[in-house]
Amino acid sequence: MILPDGYSDVPAGKIAAVVTHLEMTAPPARRDDPPGAWTLRKVDAPALAWYRDLFRRVGEDWLWFSRTRMTDAELAAIIHAPGIEVYALVADGRDEGLLELDFREPGQCELVYFGVTARLIGTGAARFLMNRALELAWSRDLRRVWVHTCTFDHPSAVAFYQRSGFRPFRRQIEIADDPRFDGTLSRDAAKHVPIIE
Template identity: 65%
Template sequence: MSVPDGYFDVPPGKVAAVVTSLEMLAPPVLRPDPIGDWALRRVAQPDPAWYRDLYARVGSEWLWTQRLRMSEAELSRTIRAEGVEITTLEHAGGDEALLELDFSKKNECELVLFGVTSKLIGTSAGRYLMNHALRRAWAQPLTRLWVHTCSFDHPRALAFYQRSGFRPYRRQIEIAPDPRLDGTLPRDVAPHVPLLA
């Protein structure tokens, strides 16, 4: 399909992001585990309220909204589905990271969600969590592990995934309602994405 070059207007009330999908087809050489004041915790049957709170604390600055828009029943089915694994990092008495792996497709794993709260950005906790994700994923009989990130995410996210061993294979443009205009997120989050009411 031929797509014309040039600039295209984003409709009022919408936001547009460049989405990059990345994959790895074999286990990578892991970077050394950093040492920090955090501990991994697998959450076998996540409570939707707990999950929403952590999802918002990790992702609001990056305009994560998909799980916030789900009904409680839909969210429960999604995060408790067979093949879905959710892990957090405990730090200073609270949960400060979200890792979601989906093994529901045979020989494949999607790294659905990955992030740490602002408290842990810059502490190497992300590398620690990624090493766990890679060990856990490749302990299964996989032929492919994949993830996607977008231009709304932390400016170092794409490079982080590439350093971790992922290679880009697809780029898309996503247009969606601006979640700050419909009340899904506060209007003052994600200042790196201009708010055009």
């Protein structure tokens, strides 16, 4: 369905975001790591409680909710699947960033989830994490690495991905039930997205 020009109503209890898909088809020029004492840790067969906690701490402010609505079996089927790799950015001995790579489609890698906790935004940790993500992705025989972000994410997300070497190739509108209504996320999550009763 093509949305008509002009305004389209979003029903009460729903949220709507503009989603931008970005890709790169060759390794970008390497960017220097910013100064910082971060490390990256691969998490094989992540414990569901650990994953849910880090997913919430990284994504709650940006209305990440899809994985929080999954049952344990649904979540485990994804994050324990062959071709899925999960990493934690470690700062001061604590997991403070999430990187999830999906290599299941031959020749491609999707950055499924990428982000750092609020306390690390603006410190350079995301640049460090992206440098590692691109090294890991392009160490394989790939023709494409891609990611998507939306207007609920950090306002600098699209520009950050473009500086990292991605180029936009598709835009969509996503409409979903507001996860703050059913308790999936706290009513205080993502204050930049108003709740419409």
